Amino acid sequence: MTPLISFRDAGVAFGSKQVLEGLNLDIAEGEFVCVVGASGCGKTTMLRLIAGLHPPSEGVVSYAGQAIARPRPEIAIVFQDYGKALLPWRTVSGNIELALEAAGTPRAERGAIIANLIALMGLEGDGGKFPSELSGGMQQRVQIARSLAQRPQVLLMDEPFGALDAMTRQGLQDELQRLMMQQRMTVFFVTHDLEEAIYLGDRVIGLRRNPGRIGKVFDVRIGRPRDQVATPEDPEFLRIRRELYDFIRDTEREPAS
């Protein structure tokens, strides 16, 4: 099967500083890939390459065989800082509608799409509220709903649950899992939470830093749906967790930038 997204010897340099180097990675359609690594290893930059927000300094990053030069409608992002990514002067519905306005969806069709997304993300009754009236977890649901309004093939998530408390985070992890199983979307998920990466991912990519590069790839062969209680006790989960911790500890001994 041809990969949906592929990195070919891709690298990024900011001035004389090499941030990412020699990236080679294929992501299949429908795959859930998690990226972990010590801070400053270029996780977010890797995501921005796929998003088309940053061009690679060398090599190619491509979507369905085409080099990614700018943001594409098939690729959506969920940022960590929902407080900055949502428009404070628009309601929940208005924020979701923004994606439809950008896509040129006829006004008459928008209402039904928005209502669907609000139901899908468990935001019933909040459509008329402003982001500032919602909790962090609910705001992040709004941002996910807005990116889904783009009807993307690929969802890029940059530490989407990093700013949320543990209970909210687990709830959203499970909803994300359910969503992916339903819609068969490809997900590229950046996180610094190793358990989260194993729990959600089909594959976990461990990055080394300075310059950022792919250090080790872990296949997670645990069936779905996964469970917040049972899965972390699965021997396979524990084995990968041990290896991943060893790997990260090892990368942190390397000098930081």
Add this chain to the structure above:
Amino acid sequence: MNWRGAILPVSVIAAAQFAATTYGIQSDALASPVEILASLLQALADGSMIRATLETLGAALGGLLVGGSAGILAGIVLGLSGVLNRLMTVSIELVRPVPSVAIIPLFMLVFGLGFRLEIAVVAFGVVWTVLVLTRAAVAGIEPRLLEVARVLGMSRAQAIWKIVLPSALPRIFVALRLAATVSLIVAVTVEVAVNPLGLGYGMQIAQQALRPEWMFAYLVWLIIVGWSFNYLLVRIEGIVLRRMNFTGPRR
């Protein structure tokens, strides 16, 4: 408004009236509060004050409209384009400090006397403030929002209309309020200096006729007009921003 704030002006007026009635005023420069009030009421009754007010406000608002929209437009363009901004900064900083009064002779040659002159000078007087503040507001927009616009595939016009302008609006309002005050000042200045129109011209005539009570009547009326003008703008701003859910720390 806090009633305690009225203590000082009311006592000053009372003292002035007391002094005027006790000692009498023989002056070409002063008048008693009662005389001033009488002149003001008379001028309001015969319509001359209202006409002058409409002329001055018309010119001030016209200039505010022209200068304000030019300033907002240019501010957005320069705030979004680093290249254009670097190209224009020196020129703007050179022209900006020119006092608006100093541009009157040149604009008189171009426009002659009348409304067009006054509107042009007011526009010149407000455009730079609005431009500089709008530019700062646009340059200070949350970068994440601009990324959201890119990721959603918005056109440049869509991004400006739906994201840049609303984000910058609270600070653009601050600029417009400053500009509104300036517009009235400049309009009256032009009238006092050269233009045979409006409140400034009325004051000028009263002064030349050695009628201090008229002059003060115009002055008192100007305070009322200026205060109301600003109050109106603050109310409009409050309504618009509240409807857009801009409250608290963003202002």
